[in-house]
Amino acid sequence: MSATAFVAALPMYDWPEVQTDNDRFWNKLRESLRAHGFPAPDRMQRDVPESDLWQHPDLVLGQTCGLPLVRDLMQKVRVVGTPAYDIACGAGSYYSVMVVHRDSAIEKISDLKGKRFAYNSLCSQSGYAAPAYHLREIAGATPIFSSKVQSGSHRGSIRMVAGNEADVASIDAVAWRLAERHEEAAKELRVLATTEPMPGLPVICARRAEWSNDRMHLAVVEAMAALEPEVAEALLLTGFAPLCDSDYAIIQRHAEIADKVSL
Template structure:
């Protein structure tokens, strides 16, 4: 069995996620569904998401709509109470070096650092924001992680990055030496939050009830530490309505 809630599972947050999983596990088992004792923190996320043993996982919106829709059960999304986003939705902050002048349109010919081309927050969201401003990012630097994108901009190996707003909140707390060298020049349009998913054999309604019950039972200190304000049952149509951008066309080699 697999339970994978890895998207915001930073080292200093792991004990809080473990405590939340205790409540989730008990609520899931109370509904007649077998669940593992502990979270799975080894192996590939794609292997987790596509496994027939997945009891509860957390994906990203873009992988869900491009590859996982129809192959997994969609449960809903946690609400992190992010500003300028509806409950259960999220957006990205657009960050540049603190000494860089200008607004988004001034970065049309600059290098975008992105974590992965299947990332909603790091690739799809900034391309949508660029399209709204009348251009497309054509120069890009693949970093592999939001934290690496932050470092790339702070070290001037890239000019701009789009960072999931919850990740930015975590980074400001735990990576002040990096975030202190950056400034936010805007935010992207909100999109449905990171989807909680399960293997298709599971009943998503029963799992959604379990999540709601677990959050009601969890200690306020745990929910506060994880910035969790609730849970929203977001329909698949909302995820599928988000545009899919073209893949990167001109990666700049990492320094």
């Protein structure tokens, strides 16, 4: 089976500073996937919108966010497993950090009322749904924040808070660790709160009957085991947890509650 028409991508943490490391990771994944009989393409896609990649009928391997998974993708993809990252959280889990400017007078969650909120995307678990759920106890009949602005990325949200264009943002814990290493604006911020751990960003593939999930999971595990230590460290990778579709039901339940919170 030719790999020409098939696609793969790891877009969620593909910061410019670690793209070379992600390419080296893909090289290991490609070799392992092919050894297990999967049509892995030579290179990852970086010029196709994430939503198009996630729904591509020939997606061999990709990574998505838990919120679009439960809302839009569950009938189109399979969860292969979930990477574990060096973020002091259970394997396959992650959380968000709610950050404010280091000089801000904000000291507790209730201080956020009337402040300006920056978020990466409305379909982001870590950037929008998680903080909405976390703030549900201070929500009322009127919106919590005086304004909300979509930054387009976690990195963009960090820069907005650092530049006093927003007062608070909620950042994926893995993205925050990358920001601490690679983003100058992160030095201007401090963590106000952390949200409840949830299933992390799953690795997915197209829902094709001829593809064995167990075999694909094994291919990813073997690729990670063969990964150079410096690459794993750069990408914060520590393992690959055997999460499946049903593990993400908690995100759906929390999202239903978060949807009722007026940010």
